[in-house]
Each structure stands twice: as C-alpha cells, then as structure tokens.
Amino acid sequence: MRTCLVVDDSSVIRKVARRILEGLDFQIIEAEDGEKALEACKRSLPDAILLDWNMPIMDGYEFLGNLRRMPGGDAPKVVFCTTENDVAHIARALHAGANEYIMKPFDKDIVTAKFQEVGLI
Amino acid sequence: MTPQDYEFLRKILKERSGLDLSSDKQYLVESRLIPLARRVGLSGIGELVQKLKAGTEPLTSEVVEAMTTNETFFFRDKIPFDHLKEAVLPALVQARASRRALRIWCAASSTGQEPYSIAMCVKDVAALAGWRVEIVATDLSQDVLEKSKAGIYSQFEVQRGLPIQMLVKHFKQIGELWQLDADIRGMVQHRQLNLLQDFSHLGTFDLIFCRNVLIYFDQDTKVGIFERLSRLLESDGVLALGAAESVVGLSDAFKPYPERRGLYRPNTARAPRAGAGSVMPLRAVASATR
Numbered sequence: 200m201r202t203c204l205v206v207d208d209s210s211v212i213r214k215v216a217r218r219i220l221e222g223l224d225f226q227i228i229e230a231e232d233g234e235k236a237l238e239a240c241k242r243s244l245p246d247a248i249l250l251d252w253n254m255p256i257m258d259g260y261e262f263l264g265n266l267r268r269m270p271g272g273d274a275p276k277v278v279f280c281t282t283e284n285d286v287a288h289i290a291r292a293l294h295a296g297a298n299e300y301i302m303k304p305f306d307k308d309i310v311t312a313k314f315q316e317v318g319l320i
Numbered sequence: 321m322t323p324q325d326y327e328f329l330r331k332i333l334k335e336r337s338g339l340d341l342s343s344d345k346q347y348l349v350e351s352r353l354i355p356l357a358r359r360v361g362l363s364g365i366g367e368l369v370q371k372l373k374a375g376t377e378p379l380t381s382e383v384v385e386a387m388t389t390n391e392t393f394f395f396r397d398k399i400p401f402d403h404l405k406e407a408v409l410p411a412l413v414q415a416r417a418s419r420r421a422l423r424i425w426c427a428a429s430s431t432g433q434e435p436y437s438i439a440m441c442v443k444d445v446a447a448l449a450g451w452r453v454e455i456v457a458t459d460l461s462q463d464v465l466e467k468s469k470a471g472i473y474s475q476f477e478v479q480r481g482l483p484i485q486m487l488v489k490h491f492k493q494i495g496e497l498w499q500l501d502a503d504i505r506g507m508v509q510h511r512q513l514n515l516l517q518d519f520s521h522l523g524t525f526d527l528i529f530c531r532n533v534l535i536y537f538d539q540d541t542k543v544g545i546f547e548r549l550s551r552l553l554e555s556d557g558v559l560a561l562g563a564a565e566s567v568v569g570l571s572d573a574f575k576p577y578p579e580r581r582g583l584y585r586p587n588t589a590r591a592p593r594a595g596a597g598s599v600m601p602l603r604a605v606a607s608a609t610r
C-alpha cells in the first residue's frame with residue numbers, strides 16, 4: 200500500500216484529506232507542521248506528501264526545501280494544498296520542486312485528478 | 321408529470337438532440353425542467369408541455385439545452401491526449417509535410433475544455449510551429465459555445481485534469497477566475513451545429529474528436545453519425561471517442577487504432593456501400609422537420 204503524509208495545521212483539513220486519500224488506497228501519516236513532517240520523513244519517506252503552505256514552526260515551502268535536500272528526498276511526489284491561490288506562489292512552489300498544486304477549497308475529484316497527474320493513481 | 325407529458329417530451333428531445341431517454345427517467349426530466357418552467361413563469365411541467373405544443377421555438381431550444389449534459393474537463397481521460405501528442409500528431413506531421421496544414425474537429429465541444437486541450441497539445445508539438453492548424457469546435461448549445469469563446473474558468477474547473485504547469489503557462493488569473501491566453505483561444509473557431517443534421521459543409525478533417533455525446537443517442541443514430549463522420553475524415557485520419565463509446569459491433573466505418581484505446585481509423589478495406597456518397601438524412605431529423 201502506498202503511503203501519503205498529510206501536512207496541515209488544521210485537524211479538520213487533515214481529517215478530510217485522510218478520508219479522501221484512504222478512499223484512493225493510501226495509508227496516511229499526519230503531521231501538523233513542517234518540522235514534524237520532516238521528522239516523519241527522516242524516519243521513513245512516504246510515496247506522496249499533501250502539503251499546506253502556512254503553518255506555525257516550519258511552513259510548507261521551507262519544509263519542501265529541506266526535504267528535497269535530504270538523501271532520497273527527491274522521490275516523494277509533493278502536492279501543495281493551500282489557500283495561497285495566486286500565480287506567484289504557484290510558480291515559487293514549482294521552482295522549489297513541488298509536483299502539483301491544489302488551490303483550496305478542494306474535493307475528492309480535484310485530489311483524484313492531481314494524484315493521477317503525478318502518476319500515483 | 322403525466323405519462324402523456326413524459327412521452328411528448330421524450331419524443332421532442334429525441335427528435336431535436338438525439339437524446340434517447342429510457343422510460344424511467346421522469347425524475348431527470350422533472351429535476352431539470354421544473355426549474356426552467358418556474359423561471360419562465362409557468363406552474364410546472366403540464367403548462368410547459370402545453371406551451372411547447374403551441375410551438376414556441378425559443379422555449380423548445382431551452383428545453384432541449386436544459387436536458388443535455390455538459391460535463392467536461394481538461395485532458396479528459398488523459399491517455400487520448402498523450403497519444404495525440406506522442407503518436408497521432410507526429411504521424412500527421414510526416415504525412416502532411418508538404419501541405420503544412422491540419423484540420424481538427426471537436427464535435428461536441430461543450431464549454432471548451434476539450435478543444436482547448438487539443439490546442440495546448442498542438443502548441444506543444446514543436447514540429448507544428450508555423451503550420452496552419454484549424455481547430456473547429458461545434459456544439460448544439462449556444463450557451464456552452466459562448467462560455468467556451470470567453471475561455472474563462474472557475475478555480476474548480478482548472479483543477480480537474482489540467483496539469484499545474486499548463487495553468488501557469490497558458491492562463492491569466494482574474495480574481496478567482498482563470499482566463500486562457502488569447503493565443504490558445506485564437507486557435508479555436510466556434511460554430512453551432514447539431515450532429516443530427518447534415519455536417520458535410522464543414523469539409524474534411526485529419527482528426528475528429530466526438531467524445532461523450534454519442535452515449536446519449538440510440539443505436540441507429542450512432543450508426544448514422546459514424547457513417548457520416550467517416551466521409552469527413554481523411555483516409556489516414558483519426559477519430560477519438562469517449563471512454564464509454566466504441567464503433568465495435570455497431571459500424572464497420574471505422575476500426576480501432578492498434579494499441580491506442582479510444583482512437584479509431586477509417587476502415588478503408590470495407591466494401592463500398594450503395595449510396596455511400598450521398599447524405600442520408602437520419603430518421604430522427606426527417607421526422608423533426610416534418
């Protein structure tokens with residue numbers, strides 16, 4: 200079973216994302232900020248990461264930079280999932296190594312389409 | 321809704337758009353037509369049918385359009401568009417090298433996601449730079465064509481099927497909406513067209529997309545459309561159908577393109593049939609114009 204790390208400071212969003220991704224046959228790990236997400240990645244790299252941008256302690260953008268510098272850190276498919284819905288943010292995320300980008304609000308159709316796009320479904 | 325009203329509506333929908341409703345779709349008709357009836361100041365389906373029987377053309381069109389399904393998304397099913405970019409267009413680049421021109425028809429284009437996906441693929445094939453590529457988008461509904469021409473999509477619509485790189489590359493953000501750039505919009509011409517009626521005036525094409533529309537039609541209508549499409553497609557051209565559609569078992573006008581699901585080629589080997597060159601009016605159209 201493939202694993203997906205869901206990183207968001209909102210427990211409600213994590214719960215919604217978990218339900219959708221479990222429906223797509225992913226095993227879910229949760230983290231509430233970038234720092235905890237990085238620790239989880241050091242323990243074991245997931246296949247996919249659904250990543251919020253604005254979070255306390257370490258934001259998603261900084262987390263992504265750290266992840267991509269880790270040994271093997273280029274492997275996980277990273278899909279941003281954020282309310283930062285403007286071209287400038289999207290371009291920065293892609294430049295930093297994000298594979299896809301979801302603009303909140305999202306639903307099952309969007310998550311499915313984006314995970315298909317990066318070849319995970 | 322009385323059974324008589326339902327039968328009347330079924331009949332005009334079949335004649336006007338080809339929509340083939342089974343006998344148990346009253347709920348669908350009610351859910352789409354009661355709001356329409358109220359909007360134009362009628363009490364319900366009964367009054368609407370009375371009005372239609374009196375023969376008001378704009379209202380009939382509204383009813384027909386309200387019953388069509390316009391759902392669509394960018395790069396729908398993904399694989400046909402991968403084939404388009406990697407195999408079909410490169411083969412046509414070779415085959416049309418002296419003409420340096422391509423004609424593509426998107427035959428039920430809805431709100432534009434399909435013809436614009438084709439346009440973005442064309443743009444990505446470097447060998448087509450400088451070619452004359454015509455993309456003709458047609459649909460029964462004037463409303464969807466207007467939306468398509470504007471090329472403006474919601475945040476939800478641009479997230480279904482459109483890779484994020486394509487969004488950044490080809491769209492401008494206007495508040496919460498996204499507009500496709502003028503260079504891509506300019507590659508597509510829009511025209512209103514009912515597939516039940518003669519379309520031979522469109523000329524011949526190298527590529528025809530006719531996806532997720534024939535599923536709503538009955539067998540005879542499908543067969544007739546396949547026959548007429550085959551006359552408009554170049555002998556080395558390609559027909560793309562939707563994931564739930566096929567010619568197999570219905571028509572020998574096309575045969576599946578090997579290894580490419582959803583794509584078909586004209587069957588050049590089949591025996592010529594009597595009257596194949598003339599326009600065969602479909603039964604449904606004949607009765608609609610009576």
Ligand SMILES: C[S@@+](CC[C@H](N)C(=O)[O-])C[C@H]1O[C@@H](n2cnc3c(N)ncnc32)[C@H](O)[C@@H]1O
Pocket residue numbers: 336337338388389390391392393396427428429430431434458459460461464513514515516530531532533562
């Ligand atoms: C479900 S959409 C398919 C859009 C697109 N081809 C796709 O695959 O995503 C079906 C479209 O067919 C159009 N349509 C229905 N009956 C038609 C007819 N008789 N002639 C032309 N278009 C028709 C509808 O207006 C609608 O926009």
